[in-house]
Amino acid sequence: MITSERKVDGYDGVSPFPRTATPKPGPGPATRIQVGLTGSIVLLPFVALGFAIWLAWGHGVTVTDLVLAVLLYLVTGFGVTVGFHRLLTHGSFAARPWLRVALAVAGSMSFQGNVLDWVAVHRRHHAFTDRPGDPHSPYRYGTSLRGQLRGLAHSHLGWLFRNDPTPADRYARDVLADPALVRVARAFPALCALSLALPFLAGWAISGGLYGGLTAFLWAGLIRVFLLQHVTWSVNSLCHVIGSRPFTTRRHDRSTNLWPLALPSFGESWHNGHHSDPTCARHGLGPHETDISAGLISLFERLGWVTDVRWPDPGRVEQRRRHEADAPGGARTPA
Template sequence: MSFQGDVIGWVATHRRHHAFTDRPGDPHSPYRYGTHLRGQLRGLLHAHVGWLFRNDRTPPERYAPDLLADRDIRAVARAFPALCVLTLALPFAAGWAIGGTWVYGVTALLWAGLVRIALLHHVTWSVNSLCHMIGERPFRTRCHDRATNLWLLALLSFGESGHNLHHADPTSARHGVDRGQLDPSAAVIRLLERLGWVHDVRWPTADRVAARRA
């Protein structure tokens, strides 16, 4: 419903990004064109949105074979077009039901549909671009990996801008581990875990975090 592609393709691209972070093979590294100013500006645009328009397919057969083998996940992936329609139809229907006219429906479609999706996309793209160029790097990553923590994006990204820890410890369910760091995603995961809807969650421990400090 976020309009960011089907779940299998999304995961495959993300895993490829982790496999080749900020080096050749990374689908959306801002360092694709070098570290000089012109290259950085061009790379920032590429990492933010330009990579979506390149003919550089990420094969799920290589990067997400486990998801391809999962019948339920395949069903969710096939439902992507219908979910895109639903994510626009719901605000339109709610606006019409609350306001009583199609004008209210269109207004709701604009703000709760199109504007919401546009904002969500730019926040996600900013994690790809800004969170590899600007911010702090309190945790060690691989030699080419320049993922950062950017606190300005923490609330908008639901905690995903704690990107440095995510790259230092990709399986951690919490990205914001230091005092004052917001991570609403971790709170949602914790709630789902307590409801019994998810299991085998990998929460960070003090020793695990300390071992990854720069």
């Protein structure tokens, strides 16, 4: 379907997005409530980080808190990368129904929005990458220094507070048609509460005291949420501005590979590789590009839990690889 956003003419890849592509001003009451909730989800983990640093200065961090934080980071992180992203957004593989739901639940516990909204926004991002219509492009305000700084802030956090809804009935009809996933989406607030309750209860049970539960809530709850949120948002922002671009992508698409984020993002920061072939189950297409999410999908495949995995095709990878003779910049041969 061709939407009105595709009809924006005259975009040259360097100018600010036309005003016709910006959201309507003046959020209503419902939007103000949503902004308030979003602000709480963003700010509370940040405040918790400052408190945790102060607390650790005098008391350190317990092994229990760190182990719980790592375990929940893995569970919720894979829920986003393998579940929300590679399975539900791009259909990189087919999974058994129970695994689809389990991954959707795990991703919902990351505090990054319900599964319907997440899938819809990401598909819209791919439909209009770095062009008018992209909900979180760092090029919204142009390519000048001031525009880039403003664009980075927008792509990392600012887009969350804009009155720019992405309709699930347009971009996520398949998810909307799955009753189990709709129930998971509706349970998002409860799953967020569970995401914080689990480390608190585990910390209390393991330590035998309330203080142990509170420190686990802090480190394995709020700070774990903070870290995963900002790693994910860095793929939206940094992985469109800095890094390498070894593969051709659609016109104006400036997605990059950023190796320092490869481990904490579970392979999502091989973003240029992903944008060159969005349905591929592996994003790290080079021999030394670690992609932990692809490794988990491979394990699921060996266990018989997933099928029809779209692994990289060597010929297709080579066809999309940029060579020295290729023109640099965002204008490339359309995919």
